[in-house]
Amino acid sequence: MLTRLVLNQRPADLTPAEREVLRAAITEVREYDAQELVTPAHRPLDSSVLLLEGMMARFVEDRRGDRQQMVAVHVPGDFVDLHGYPLKVLDHEIRTLTPVTAAVVPHRKLNVIQQQHPDLALKLWYLTMLDAAMHRQWIFRIGRLRAPARLAHFLCETNARLSIVGLSDGCQFDLPLTQADLGAICGLSAIYVNRVMRQLREQHLVSFHGYRVQIHDLAGLVRLGEFRADYLYFNEDVGRRVTGVPPL
Amino acid sequence: MLTRLVLNQRPADLTPAEREVLRAAITEVREYDAQELVTPAHRPLDSSVLLLEGMMARFVEDRRGDRQQMVAVHVPGDFVDLHGYPLKVLDHEIRTLTPVTAAVVPHRKLNVIQQQHPDLALKLWYLTMLDAAMHRQWIFRIGRLRAPARLAHFLCETNARLSIVGLSDGCQFDLPLTQADLGAICGLSAIYVNRVMRQLREQHLVSFHGYRVQIHDLAGLVRLGEFRADYLYFNEDVGRRVTGVPPL
DNA sequence: CGACACGTTGAGATATATCAAACGTGGTGG
DNA sequence: CCACCACGTTTGATATATCTCAACGTGTCG
Known part of the structure; x- marks a missing residue:
């Protein structure tokens, strides 16, 4: 099942019904090559992608655009740019690291979840908070460790x-x-x-x-x-x- | 008004009705001294605080606990540990930097918002995504800049x-x-x-x-x-x- | 075969940390 | 009022971590 991975082995794991709702929100499964740009920075988004196979990463670019800082690495089961749903526009870009299979979830489907499935919506919120927690550890890693x-x-x-x-x-x-x-x-x-x-x-x-x-x-x-x-x-x-x- | 500051000057600014709902969710306004621990790490939370006056910060500690990395600084208008609502337990601690006035919002009130005010709930989600965006820039700042x-x-x-x-x-x-x-x-x-x-x-x-x-x-x-x-x-x-x- | 991307190594430059010491400053107790 | 202390700042000297440049090896792919 496409959504079996999301929140797996976490306290906030999805119920079977929630899994089904999320699965139904997927409109398309897409394939990408390695090193492909999936989501550009500073452009309005209308869908988010759920990573099924392969790895992706997020990059913040410096002024010249050459030297980039990676701010997240994504593995299968990650809802890679779910944060694009509330934010609408991202401050960074998202690229594949390997060939990738990913499910596309349009924001209009997420709107329905937000309006009609508040418990599931809260778990999606939770999911983005896991990303934020990982961001904080990246700060710690770079700031305090040799x-x-x-x-x-x-x-x-x-x-x-x-x-x-x-x-x-x-x-x-x-x-x-x-x-x-x-x-x-x-x-x-x-x-x-x-x-x-x-x-x-x-x-x-x-x-x-x-x-x-x-x-x-x-x-x-x-x-x-x-x-x-x-x-x-x-x-x-x-x-x-x-x-x-x-x-x- | 206590909630005037939240999301001020952002595209997702609150409507007057939403401000009122949020204001009504405040049960208490508390004062803290400088350098006071407001939210400990690894403990279940049942409320979040909205910073009204003063500054606060979040810290990730290393193994020995002495050398700490700051991962966020908060200014008035910030909903400092709103992310504690979905997460329930924090991976870092929150302390005041100065004497502080802060409004307390119990999670049971946020539950009501999550269930009955999906538009406002989405804006609260958005608010936590701003924090995450700042985390990413902290990573960039430390990782790529001299x-x-x-x-x-x-x-x-x-x-x-x-x-x-x-x-x-x-x-x-x-x-x-x-x-x-x-x-x-x-x-x-x-x-x-x-x-x-x-x-x-x-x-x-x-x-x-x-x-x-x-x-x-x-x-x-x-x-x-x-x-x-x-x-x-x-x-x-x-x-x-x-x-x-x-x-x- | 050549071009290219990636990994490896050495030498030297530079950024940043560490240690030690001195200097203010504000508070506190006598 | 002074003596003193805790705390933060400032400076110098030195150590160390990390970067940069340059060169070379290796595998892959056209």
Whole structure:
């Protein structure tokens, strides 16, 4: 089912009826190439996209437009630009990182949900608040952590998010990002990302094979990145699992 | 009127009837001292606060709890922890920076709005999306800008936000933050903030007298900080004014 | 085969942090 | 009234993290 992923394993998980309402709001499923612009900045929007397969990201550009800061990475199950529904116009752009399959939900359908399904509407609001919580951790990551910890923190977050949608087995997952991308995420230069990744490898925390990440010491990575899973608002057992606490 | 400030000068400004509904949801007006904890992290909440006078801020703590990253600063008119309504539990704490007057809105009142006033509920959602947009610019500021530009960007944002609530005349405002606070905002050490502030002063961009900021060259500050006001979602004329574009 | 994107390494430049010390300032208690 | 303290600011000297430039390797794809 197309909407099985949304809010999965969170306290505010959707009811079957709500899933059905949301599913019915999808008018189209679209395919995108890698590196394709999905939502431009500063243009009025009339629909939002729900990511089914592949990865997408959001970018804030600086004045010259070359050096971009990534402010969010999206995995399957994310309602990528749901915030475009209340905002109408975005302050950043959204692009695919890989080939993508995504469901389109027109804002007129969301209007109906907002008017007639207040409980579901609240859960959609909640969903956008999860994004905001992740934004705050990105600020913390870049503002307070040194480069190795930044990478570690990002890898922990990504591992956790991929875990609950079945795209990480808890220590191994695909991460289709170049070192330049990781730099745009962590506020580092691509070259320094390279050196820091080597450090992490030499400390036997993670290794990288092509675009595949293998975590060798999750607890160590969590410690280095000062990662706490609580801001992802998973159910408790999930939170424990993704921070390397062994199951009871 | 207590709610006059909310969403003021934005396209989604409240109607008089909506203002009245929101005003009626306030059960109490509370006073706080400076540096007081208003909302702890990781505790269930049952009300949110609307800031009327003074300034507040939100903090994400690192593992040791000493070095904190500020992720948001709040000025009068901000619905500081409205996001606590959908989230129920916060991933960060909220403290006052100055003595504060704030209105308390219980979540049970927000439930009624969510159920019975979908248009107003959407505007409240919108309000939390403005916070998220500011989070994204904080990420950009810390991730892509050098220290002088970070300070400049933050000062531009704060000047703009204070302007629309009448607390800046466009080039002068009170900013009750220590240099250590500015460091916690910009991801810099307090000592370096001091040196960078001197640079800004020597370039005749801004000067500081106690806790009063005077902007001498707004256009220059905007350029240095690569500041664009669009993410604040003001009406157009306001946006032009706060970026130093002279009135026609 | 050449072009191109990405990864890797080295050397050197620069931005920022850290440590230490001195200086104001306002408040507080004697 | 003074002595004192806590707190914030300012400055200098030095350490460190990170960036930039340049070069080279590798795989992929036309």
